[in-house]
Amino acid sequence: MELNPTAIGSIIKDEVLSFLFSPHVDEAGRVLQVGDGIVRVIGLSDAMSGELLQFENGSVGIAMNLEEDNIGVVLLGSGTGLGEGSFVTRTGRVAQMPVGDALLGRVVNALGQPLDQKGLVMVQDFRPIERVAPGVLARQKVDVPLLTGIKAIDAMVPIGRGQRQLIIGDRQTGKTAIALDTILNQRDKDVYCVYVAIGQKNSTVAGIVNTLTEYDALRYTTLVVASASENAPMLYLAPYSGMAIAEHWMEQGKDVLIVLDDLSKHAVAYRTMSLLLRRPPGREAYPGDVFYLHSRLLERAGRLSEQYGGGSITALPIIETQGGDMSAYIPTNVISITDGQIYLETESFNAGIRPAVNPGLSVSRVGGAAQVPAMKKIAAPIRVELAQYRELSSFAQFSSDLDKDTQKRLRHGERIVEILKQSQYAPMSLEHEILILFAMTRHCLDDIKVEDVLDFQQQLIEHFGVWHGGLVDEIRETQDLTPQLEEQLLKAINEFKASYLA
Ligand code: ATP
Ligand code: MG
Numbered sequence: 001m002e003l004n005p006t007a008i009g010s011i012i013k014d015e016v017l018s019f020l021f022s023p024h025v026d027e028a029g030r031v032l033q034v035g036d037g038i039v040r041v042i043g044l045s046d047a048m049s050g051e052l053l054q055f056e057n058g059s060v061g062i063a064m065n066l067e068e069d070n071i072g073v074v075l076l077g078s079g080t081g082l083g084e085g086s087f088v089t090r091t092g093r094v095a096q097m098p099v100g101d102a103l104l105g106r107v108v109n110a111l112g113q114p115l116d117q118k119g120l121v122m123v124q125d126f127r128p129i130e131r132v133a134p135g136v137l138a139r140q141k142v143d144v145p146l147l148t149g150i151k152a153i154d155a156m157v158p159i160g161r162g163q164r165q166l167i168i169g170d171r172q173t174g175k176t177a178i179a180l181d182t183i184l185n186q187r188d189k190d191v192y193c194v195y196v197a198i199g200q201k202n203s204t205v206a207g208i209v210n211t212l213t214e215y216d217a218l219r220y221t222t223l224v225v226a227s228a229s230e231n232a233p234m235l236y237l238a239p240y241s242g243m244a245i246a247e248h249w250m251e252q253g254k255d256v257l258i259v260l261d262d263l264s265k266h267a268v269a270y271r272t273m274s275l276l277l278r279r280p281p282g283r284e285a286y287p288g289d290v291f292y293l294h295s296r297l298l299e300r301a302g303r304l305s306e307q308y309g310g311g312s313i314t315a316l317p318i319i320e321t322q323g324g325d326m327s328a329y330i331p332t333n334v335i336s337i338t339d340g341q342i343y344l345e346t347e348s349f350n351a352g353i354r355p356a357v358n359p360g361l362s363v364s365r366v367g368g369a370a371q372v373p374a375m376k377k378i379a380a381p382i383r384v385e386l387a388q389y390r391e392l393s394s395f396a397q398f399s400s401d402l403d404k405d406t407q408k409r410l411r412h413g414e415r416i417v418e419i420l421k422q423s424q425y426a427p428m429s430l431e432h433e434i435l436i437l438f439a440m441t442r443h444c445l446d447d448i449k450v451e452d453v454l455d456f457q458q459q460l461i462e463h464f465g466v467w468h469g470g471l472v473d474e475i476r477e478t479q480d481l482t483p484q485l486e487e488q489l490l491k492a493i494n495e496f497k498a499s500y501l502a
Contacts, residue, residue, distance in 0.1 A: 007032075007084050015043065031055070031086040032070055037231050038276045039073045041088050047071055050130065052091045057081035061088075062095060062233065065277050072277045074233040076111065094130070097241045098123040099248035104192070107209060107223040110237040115225055116209075127248055129240040133299035140305040142339075145370040146257065146314045149185030149427020150178060152357045152420040155379040155437055156386075157342050160370025161191075161255050162303025162312035166334055168319045168326065169344030174355050175318050177424050178342065179259040180208065182316065184215045185427035186257060192249050193221040194258040196242035198235050199265030202227045215425060228265075232276075235269035243300050246313045253309035258301065262318035263294060267330045284329045291333045298337050326361070340364035354421060359386045372479035374434050378441045382416060389413020408446075415445040418453040431475040432461050438481070439493045448497070456500060463496050 011030055018028065029043030039061055047053065051063045053073055057080065065072030073088075098112040100123040107116040114121050142160035159165050159182075167175045183193045195212075197205045205225050212218040222245055226238035239260050246256040260266070267290055274287035282288045294317075301315035319334050324346065326335070335341055340363045349356035359382075371379065392409055396402060402410070419440045422428070428436075436457050439445060448456050464472050471488055475481070481489075 027090050029088045031082055031084060034079050034082045036276050037075045039075060040070050041073055042070045044071060044090055047090055050094045052093050052095055054089045054091055055082055056087040074273055076233050094128050096126040097129050097244040099127050099245050100125045103222045103245055104220060105218045107225055110226045110234045110241045127244045129237060129244050138304055138308050139302050142303055142366045143369050147185055147430055148182040150181055150355060150422055151433050152355055154433055156359055156383050157362045157364040158367035158371045160367045161314050163366050164298050164301050164315040164338040166317050166319060166338040166341040168321060168341050170321050170324055170346045173344040173346055173349045175344060176261055178355055179316050181427050183221060184217050187217055191255045191257050194242045194246045195221060196224045196239050196260050198226055198238050199228045232269040232272040236273055239266055239297055250311035250313050253311045256313045258313055258315050260317040262320055263334055264320045264330055294334055295337045339366045359383050374479050374481045377481055378437050381441060386416050411446050414450050415440060415453055418450050431472050434475050438489060442490060444493050444497060460496055468492050
C-alpha cells in the first residue's frame, strides 16, 4: 500500500493529539484510502469483525478485514465526501435488522429500510443479521409437509417444513415460478413467507410484488430486495437479513418459508467484495470461505423442537447454472449443503414440459418422511415409470413395430408427462393432486388422448366438486386411501370417464 508522507505526518500528529486529549483513543480512526466501495481505516485497533463503523459523511460501513495495521471496511452507503484523513468512529454494534409482524406485506432493503410507498416500518424488535444456527438438541425431525401445490414436486420431490430444498437450473427455466407458486400455495396455511431478491432487475421484483398482491399473498409475505443496481455489500447482506426476519417468527413457534433468489448472484457479490478487499482468490476466483458463506446461512433453517416452540424455517435457495453444469463450484457447494434439489432442464422447458423438473436428477432427502400417506402410496411408482418411459421413448424412435407391453408403457408414460404439466399461478390443493394422480396411476387416463389429458383433469375435478364432494372431503380429512375409498374413487372416475369419452 502506498502512503503519502504528508498524510502519514498528519495522521501521526492526530494520533498523538488524540492520545493526549481523548480517553477513548480507539473509538475514532482515520480513513487511509477509499475507492470502489472499500475503505481502509487506521486507528480502530479494537474494532470487531462485522462491526458497523460510522463515517464522517453519514455513511455506514462494515469492518470485514482486521489486519495488523489497518482494517478493510465495506461501505453500505456512498463514498462521496470521504477522502484520506476523514473521521471514522466505532459504533460497538453489528448490523441489525428490524423484525416482526409489521414487516408483513412490506418491501424492504437489506437494512430494513422500506422500498415501497407505505411509510416507515413500525417495529420494536431488532435482531443481528448474523447469528449462530440452532444446535442439534434444539431441533426435531422434519415430518410436516410444506405443500407447493405443484403436482410434480409434491409427488416426486416432496418438501417438509424445516427442509432446505435447492431449486437449480439454467436461466429462464422457471426457477422463480416454482418458488412463487409455493408462496401462493401457503395462503391460509399459517405459513409466513420471506422472499429475498438478490441482484435482480427492479422491474422483475415489481412484477413479483404485483403477482403477490393480485393473488392475495402479499399480506403474509415480506420481500427483502437488493437489486442489481445496488452495491455488492447490500447484495451480500440481503439473505442474512431475510433469515433474521424468518428466525424471529420461527422462535415464536411459526412456520416460515424463505426463498433466496438467487445465491449465485450472492456468491458473485461476495467475490467482488473479497477481491476488492484483496483476500486471496481461490477456485473460479471465489474466496476460500464461499462455502462457509452459504452453509452458515442455510444452517439457520430447520425445525425447532417443541421445547423451543416447534417453529420452522423452510429454505428454498435458488442457483442458476451455466449450460446445465451442475458440477461447477457454487452449484456443488450448495447441493451439498441442502437436503435435496429440484433440477430444471432447458430442453424440457422449451419442449413445453413445465415445470421442467428432471425426475432423475431431482431428489428430496428428507421430504419423504413428511409426505401424507395417501400421496406416498400413489407417488411411489411415478418416478420409476417416468424414468422407464424416458429410456423407452429414446430407443422407440428407432424401431417401427413395438410389442404390446412397450406400447402400453409408452402410452402410460406420455400421460404421466402430460399430467405433471402445470401452468403458473395455479397451485392445486392436496386432495385434487391426490385425486388426479390416483386416476393416473390406476391407468384411468391411458385411453384419453394426450392432448385432452389436462382438460380431462379440469373436468374431473369440477365433476367431483359437484357430485362427489364427500369423497374429496374424505381424502382431505383422512389424508389416506383406504381400500374402500380407493374402490369408490375408481368407480366414480370410471363413470365420469365413460360420459367424458361419449
Ligand atoms: P431467470 O433465470 O431469469 O431468473 P427463472 O429460471 O427464474 O429465470 P422464470 O422467470 O420463473 O424463470 O420463468 C421464465 C419464464 O417462463 C417466465 O416468463 C414464466 O412466466 C414462464 N414460466 C415459468 N413456469 C411456467 C409454467 N409452469 N407454465 C408456463 N410458463 C411458465
Ligand atoms: Mg428467476
